[in-house]
Amino acid sequence: MFNWIVRNSLHNRLFVLAVAALLMVYGAITAWRTPVDVFPDLNKPLVTVLTEAGGMAPEEVEQLVTFPLETALNGMPGVTRVRSTSGVGLSILYAEFDWGTDIYRNRQLVAERLALVREQLPGGITPVMGPVSSIMGEVMLIALPLAAGDGKAAAATPMQAREYADFVLRPRLLSIPGVSQVIPIGGEVRQLRVEPDTARMAQFRVTLTQIEQALRGFAGNAGGGFIDLNSREFLIRHIGRTSRVEDLQGVAVAWKDGRAILLEQVANVRFAAAMKRGDAGYSGVPAVIVSVQKQPAADTVKLTHAIEAALGDLKQGLPVGLAAPKVLFRQADFIEASIGNVTEALRDGAIMVAIVLFAFLLSARTTLISLVAIPLSLAVTAMVFRLMDQSINVMTLGGLAIAIGELVDDAVVDVENILRRLKQNRAQGNPLSMLEVVRRASVEVRSGIVYATAIVVLVFVPLFALPGIEGRLFTPLGIAYIVSVLASMLVSMTVTPVLCLYLLPGMKRLDHGDSTLVAWLKRRDAQVLSWSFSRAKVLMAVAALAVAAAAASVPFFPRAFLPAFNEGSLVLGMVFNPGTALAEANRMGALAETLIAEVPEVTQVGRRTGRAELDEHAEGVHSAEIDVDLKRSARDREAVMADIRARLAVLPAQVAIGQPISHRLDHLLSGVRAQIALKIFGDDTDTLRGLAEQMRQGLSGVPGLVDLTVEKQVLIPQITVRLDHRKAAQVGLSPGEAVRVLQALTDGAHGAQIVDGLRRYELVLRLPDDKRSPQDLARTLIDTPAGQIPVSAIATVQETDGPNQIGRENGRRRIVVYANTDGSDMGRVIADIRAVMAKTPLPPGTFLSLEGQFQAQEQAMQLIVGLSLVSLAMIFLVLYVRYKSAVLAGIIMANIPLALIGSVAAMWLAGVSLSVASMVGFITLAGIATRNGILKVSHYINLCKFEGEVFGQPMVVRGSLERLTPVLMTALVAAFALTPLLLAADAPGKEILHPVAVVIFGGLVSSTLLDTLLTPVMFWLFGESATRRLIEGSSAQAESEPIGQEAF
Helix, strand or coil: CHHHHHHHHHHCHHHHHHHHHHHHHHHHHHHHHCCECCCCCCCCCEEEEEEECCCCCHHHHHHHHHHHHHHHHHCCCCEEEEEEEEECCEEEEEEEECCCCCHHHHHHHHHHHHHHHHHHCCCCCCCEECCCCCCCCEEEEEEEEECCCCCCCCCCCHHHHHHHHHHHHHHHHHCCCCEEEEEEECCCCEEEEEEECHHHHHHHCCCHHHHHHHHCCCCCEEEEEEEEECCEEEEEEEECCCCCHHHHHCCEEEEECCEEEEHHHHEEEEEEECCCCEEEEECCEEEEEEEEEECCCCCHHHHHHHHHHHHHHHCCCCCCCECCCEEEEEHHHHHHHHHHHHHHHHHHHHHHHHHHHHHHHCCHHHHHHHHCHHHHHHHHHHHHHHHCCCCECHHHHHHHHHHHHHHCHHHHHHHHHHHHHHHHHHHCCCCCCHHHHHHHHHHHHHHHHHHHHHHHHHHCHHHHCCCHHHHHHHHHHHHHHHHHHHHHHHHHHHHHHHHHHHHCCCCHHHHCCCCHHHHHHHHHHHHHHHHHHCCHHHHHHHHHHHHHHHHHHHHHCCECCCCCCCCCEEEEEEECCCCCCHHHHHHHHHHHHHHHHCCCCEEEEEEEEECCCCCCCCCCCCEEEEEEEECCCCCCHHHHHHHHHHHHCCCCCEEEEECHHHHHHHHHHHCCCCCEEEEEEECCHHHHHHHHHHHHHHHCCCCCEEEEEECCCCEEEEEEEEECHHHHHHCCCCHHHHHHHHHHHHCCEEEEEEEECCEEEEEEECCCHHHCCHHHHHHCEEEECCEEEEHHHCEEEEEEEEECCEEEECCEEEEEEEEEECCCCHHHHHHHHHHHHHHCCCCCCCEEEEEEHHHHHHHHHHHHHHHHHHHHHHHHHHHHHHHCCHHHHHHHHCHHHHHHHHHHHHHHHHCCCECHHHHHHHHHHHHHHHHHHHHHHHHHHHHHHHCCCCCCHHHHHHHHHHHHHHHHHHHHHHHHCCHHHHHCCCCCCCCCHHHHHHHHHHHHHHHHHHHHHHHHHHHHHHCHHHHHHHHHHHHHHHHHCCCCCCCC
């Protein structure tokens, strides 16, 4: 079949070149249109259910809202775990589904369950599903700082800033395709508030119910149908809409003694700020911060440019006194830097390839023919990406950057052989036509190339079976690598022979011998080989010892899940003591911003304290998230983080530092934004808290753990108004009505919505803020059939405490102790933690679970090791089918352990830890290393079979020297193409690929050097009988089928 492809390509030369040119153009256009993202799609299907429950305490939220919802969601098909948090007035459920399930089908299932469970929930409480957003969803944070007035123009008030964010900025950004959610936090939300004065109400004998009736439907419009008059149709509208405070003050609430009692006589009416559970700041001044989330499949970079364009359009209409929006975090920066770096690595790799080829071939034509394989293979790969819905990201580009050296391998072997045969043909006086020489030379190496490529593809099989997040990360790398290598094989069968036929026969250098470099290398190689044959056994023993030593040192490597990213920005989680008021948390947060801004690397700081109205995180007002933008400097990231930790040590807060995207990956793995999460499950919150503190003290002695914190599930102060049922009955008040009235007074009764153009405000009836203390509550008068009496007559008001939030997972309450590592060996830290866990006695009914990155890494490592053995067995089978001999297959596969020596040495030298990334390097290396052996062994057999050589040292030396150029060229090209990835280890985008490059580079150096010595020696020692059998078998077959014989 391959001979047929080569023959037809050579006969239809122009057609082949035209198709190649078309492919290049179409591939370039496709690549241009493919969406760009930082990583492949890592979204584990997750449905978030948010339920706002007024001012309920966490215990009520858990019992009345979270528990029924959890029970409904737990038995759904595809659910892997259900986590929930019940906070103050808020329940958040996360239902996680299996990888690969359809998110929209999952949402459909959740919606059906929610509809069933609605009847069981308290009145007026409706669970809502959060929008479909992505793990890497937060693409931008935009700050609207409240600038101080400059004397001439007044500064904007927090209320104006928030209205601008809510009613101008948010709708504009939501209209951009690809944006899933826009969440403003900070400023003040406007409310029209009615504050009843219970003493004046008693005086005028007005009840709370009367005021509620009067407010219901205030400022509403209604339709009145239509009417035909004089053969025209008129619409009837009833208009009561107003947004003036004066109109509300003049509302009649009762009619006494022949005159109306107005609202302003019994209540205070004003615009006021709504109760808020979160606030924001920017560089030490108050601000509104808008977080923009994207949909899963959106192209982050294009989306970011669209958002920036929208912000530019809105600049003209900024309210007076509001500073221009500042972009605080921009995920596209990291993407553009990463993609830019990896693209540069691709480009520089291609340049290195060209230099190496030219040094060996000393001819622009041969170099050009070999290099054509690169753009063509990349074009085909771009088209396959488009078909498979892959984005262009660090991993897919990484696969290409690693493969770029191998893309020319097939072409190089082909070109080198064609050139050698053309020279021989010229020397013999041109007995064969040029076309025939090119065809034969191309077919001669074809089988070696095909088998070598098949093996490279086989080696990647383990990658596709990786579970979870590692699989999601590395599968695209494997796809990119395999597709590009297969494309390059196709190019070497079609385009390369055609170009050789066009460009090589007329070359001047055909009469000259080898280039000086190649001639020198061949002389040296011949000397080394003649020296090595007499010392064969010693050489093999030394190599075996070196392999054993390398393998023995592997368990001592420090472990990591993935190399640390370098995102250029940090996220700090700052947690004060629960129960801290928002105003106090704000004051300390602003102080923290100022302290962080003093670090020289920091360019800007933004802070979000508490929770925004639409946010999917149940943060209390005591916790703050600070986003820090950094610029590059001489200090490394760990040093900057240590500096920030030291500066914040003066504040009474726990600080955890991470990076935006790494943060999210952790969240995806364990549901906690830290690298290691120790979860304690049980039923009693007090027991769990005690146990968590005990574990924290136990773990504080583990070296390498930083940011060690217990999830803040602690007691916070509460004011409880406890109803005395007997006393309430004596004044004729039912308990339900009593609780309803108390709730309306303290939490607020929402009477109507005021519509003012596009803006909407709530109309709320509740006690003034200064009348809600325990003493005032006790004195507040409420209506009963027996007249108006103070609350203290039917209830006791006292200060108590209760939990600030209750976390649950899979139906059990849980508390989490979480920590990060300081970059030291993850494997050792985990072993220490497990030792502490084993020593801790547990009360009955509680159990521990340790989760996080390392768990994914342990599973991935075991799987990769297991599957690598399978793929080695498959490689052996392929070689055995080819050479009908276990000995020859063994000689070729001996290159894999030889490569191990160099890669292990390179990892120790470069200080690379053993991660999933370095394992991928080993996988790739196995494929590249076997290729050298195949090229040599096939050539030895061909010499014996077609060129009349006799098995022995002279034949082995001749074969080795003839194959020296292609073997060295392919190995050096593959190695040097990786130099751009070797150099800048911590540049964004190269962090994951650096370990892969180190492993491959080191392995190639050792396997190529040792292969030059050992493969010829081993073939000479063990290969004779196998070669003889193979040649006899194929000549017997040739007699029965006298069609052209195939080369090995």
